[in-house]
Amino acid sequence: MSQPHVTDPVSYPEPLAHPETRGIELIDASERHGRARDLFPVWAAPNVSVLNFTVGASLILLGLELWQALLVIVAGSLPWILTGIVATSGPAAGTSGSVITRAIYGIRGNRVLVAFFGWFISAVFLALNWLASSFMGAELLAQLGFTDPVAVPVIVTIVVAAITVVVAVFGHSLILRSYPVVASVLLAIFLLVTAFVLPHVQWGYAAPAPLEGAPLWSAVTIGIAILASTPLSYTNSPDLARYLPETTKRSHIIAATAFGGALPCIFFTAVGALLATGIGSAAMDLGIESALLALLPAWLGPIFVVGVIINTISLNGMTTYTASMAFQSIGVPIRRIPSAIVVGAIGAALTIYLVMSTSLLDAVNLMLQLLVLISGPTMTIFAVDVILRRNRYKGEDLFNEKPGGPFWYSRGWHIPGLLAVVLGAAVASLFLTNAVWTGPISAAMGFLDLSVPVSMIVTAGVYIALTPSLRRSSTTTPSVTQGAHA
Template sequence: MSTRTLTETRRLGVETTGIEIIDESERTARPRDLFWPWFAANVSVFGISYGSYVLGFGISFWQAVLVTVVGVVASFALCGIIAIAGKRGSAPTMITSRAAFGVTGQKVPGVISWLVSIGWETFLAIMATLATATIFSQLGWGGGTTTKVVAMLVVAALIVSASVAGYHIIMRLQSVLTWVTGIATIVYVALTLGHVSWSAVTSVKPGPFQAVIGALVMVMTGFGLGWINIAADWSRYQRRDASGAAIVGWNTFGGAIAPTLLVIYGLTLAGSDQKLADGIANDPIGTLGTILPTWFLLPFLVSAILALVSGAVLGIYSSGLTLLSLGVRIPRPTAAFVDGVLLTLGTIWVVFFAQSFLGPFQSFLITLGVPLAAWAGIMIADLVLRKRDYDDDALFDPRGRYGAFDWTSIGTMVVTSVFGWGLVINTFAQDASWNNWQGFLLGPLGLGGKDGTWAYANLGVIAALVLGFVITLVLRRGTVARQEGR
């Protein structure tokens, strides 16, 4: 960061640094600092709702506990590995990824990353708006159009203002939100323990192996893999001599500890009350509020909204950086504001106008999860192969050592994505029939077709991740060695 930029940051409190390399003098963050943004973004009562989704695969409580622990921890560990790229390159995730895909070729995964970030953060804003309407209705304050408009404006304002302010303010904000949302979540658990029926929870029969795999993939996608494309954005201020293992550890601990405990508690609630489990599918946060005493509904709503906002802020901040990495020449705060406006428009459309948009919207985002997993496998393998830090200048020069296009990585991403799409099915077939082409390999590969036992295992996500990693590890070993002059 230049002296002028540093002065502006201190004076205005707004980070003006975009995708450029962070100056050594500004790389003062420590690995343990990563705990705050990841914990704050994931200590949400929304995590409790995942208990219903996991049991929805027809597995037992103990199978679900295993799925939760393995899925959440493993997915955030992968996220932590990607975070090492931020330390090595002092640049956002989609800039360091240029070493694997080429400076220009990186735009292929960059576009997908941008769409995923905008989509999921819009989804969080939608949930916050709908939850407000539900809770206000329970309080007898009205949950109609006026309530939704005000809620949407407040949520959008919080997300956009924080993401525009940038890294330094977001880090301070997340440390505060950690305590607020964490305490409220503990109170929620204390007030709802009486709704848990241990006998009902443990009486649920075990499900088949395919269902366990399906639940595992859903948990991994919903947690760590959902953040993996922005992981290095929060580690680019780390000192160059920071321990890679410590970065992975704090990233994993901060991201995984809260959702692991919350999902397990959600398993006990959903396993105790089928009506509660069914309601969570349509309005997760509002339904979780139905078992609370009236006096705690408002604090519950505030903490839930803040937790959703916390997650959305990380996403919008990073989507702005991704937009810049695609070649859009505007200041970083402007990029974050543009993405915030898109988020607001998307929320308005879904909440007030769309009749059947949510299903197609989710189907579209889940579809993008396959190429994102393929990118993650390629990126992780590239990190494993590298022995040195990135060449900062070459990350911005198509004629540099990383070149304009790495056709091996691009081809690997395309092939593994197509293969992955062949092993997943469209779970919103009625609302998004245009996506029913997926799952075309389930029959030919002897997995029972689209109606078979493997249909809902979502093997394509794991397949794309693993194949992307293995193919890159084998085919790009020599390329990486040449790039590093070895």
């Protein structure tokens, strides 16, 4: 299907009173606005999250000492730099990331990758975040006498999902204007919660059975894989930056995106690790949501739950917004607003399933690790392509879906891009360790989880090796079209 909106002359309304009707259509220079620093709160609001507490606590439960956990948190946050690099392609191309990746996989190949990988990542993260608000909302309602273990979390999920879809429908303008306020409110709530957590911290904490050798490195690498999966999943970062003027400095976009996401993740994940030192594994077995609420005064518990729900809506609103454009980029004849509703319904259904079958801690750790097999290669190849092309993407070429077009490659498939991602995921699976799957190489190495660095090295190496003309064009030719025929 050929996209019909490449040079759509219609002026799309920006006021908050109007839903955003624009989908993947190119954004004209006259409609570009904003500054790179506007991206900082856009990424900070979704990442002031209770999931950070959960992941931080899990590092201590893995057996790490507190100082080891803090080092792992910093190391696992480094991939936010890749999220920032990928974001720069949005203003360059003037369209969404799910369209820009046509340059990597080819017109037809991109449809397959976006339909499978993009939808899987979006659905998982929608479910994980709605799961957090469902559990904590149900915990709070239980204190008020509503104790049905199935109906209450399901109702909370449906209500939160409906509000989230509304955010996605109003789109970029609402996100850009409201998220600075949301980030400030969430920061205040989570810092207040932190103040009540700190008195329970055992600053001299020592693991009951200190890890050494292979078990220590296993815990360290598993922790890094869990943490890195979040920034590696944000291949949608161009979608939030695409309205910026094309002349916006790339370094500013990278810094605003990376720091906006990384700083709250590092801080509140560290708080989660501190929390785990003071409450013990028995309390954690009851669930991170119960453990947190038990530490807070009666007046703060409801405020914290509201904060968790606001955070969930901000993160999933952004995810639903970008996922709705992925539907269009694969050729589905649907407008962005109906697409957002479909995305929300799929995510809500998966959340309800998880609510009735798992705990928050188990779901987060398992899904984040499995996600690396997808997010690691797709984020890596996107960042490498941006670097090799020197961020020179021509929007009109990306929408040329005809045979013989710049990104038609071999009958619509770009073998180097597809092969690099598949090999990156396949080889990384041999180095993965979790409750569902342990790769043979990981097992032979004492259960080290090297899935993140392996996926990145293999994917980048294969793509660079198989695209010699793209490498040459990055230094000799300013035309993205010539580089596209690698």
